[in-house]
Amino acid sequence: MTAPDPARAAKALRGVAAAVLVLEGIAVLFVPRGIAQTEEGLGAGRLTILLVLATVLILASGVQRRERGLLIGTALQVPLLLTGLLNGIMWFVAGAFVLIWSYLLQVRKQLVGTPFGPVPEPRDGDADGAPAGTP
Template sequence: MSAPQEPRPSGLKNPQAAVRGLGAGTLALETVVLLLMVAPLKTIAGDGSGPAIIMVLVLAVLAIVLAGSMKRSWAWAGGTALQVLLLLGGFLHWTLAAVGVIFGLTWVYVLHVRRTILG
């Protein structure tokens, strides 16, 4: 019989901080993309862009708050909820759903990396 294998170390000096940085960086990038959506959304959606722009701005604020809160365990669930809300924003305008798919897949990858590194 062989001895139980210990998990392989990640090679990172501080894996917790590295994973938090990845989550925070992803949310910060999402904030920038959301804010950059405002002008094109106003042009594309025209007069009906008000609710979609308000949602984009609220989600951008939420993303930056979550990015700063990555030390707390609830921030990871909040990041997942943010992606779901962005996808649901597709009911206001299709561009929100498109960005939601892109960042939703990115967030799934971030969660995979987190699980791989932290176990």
């Protein structure tokens, strides 16, 4: 099943992907507060890693309109999930975001026909892309 207008569906899903990446960046910014209250504390290295990851996630939301935007966002799910090594609760928070991201890719594949590639051009015919019958 593909959307009647795959280009429009892809554009809407790019907006959702950008919003998810921004929310992931904001969630990563809450991690230093949780780490500071542990025995190890928050060192400069941990803080730098988290701030860089949050910045990259937010900047990646801006490249979602590019062809490689979803691929970049998908690659950033790995370091997001690895923040669980710094704070245990992030395994659950990042895991939820990874599940949301994978659901987004699944919906894109159903509506557009491909999870990462360019939007296929609609074929000549009626609105759903099926070939037109002979008159």
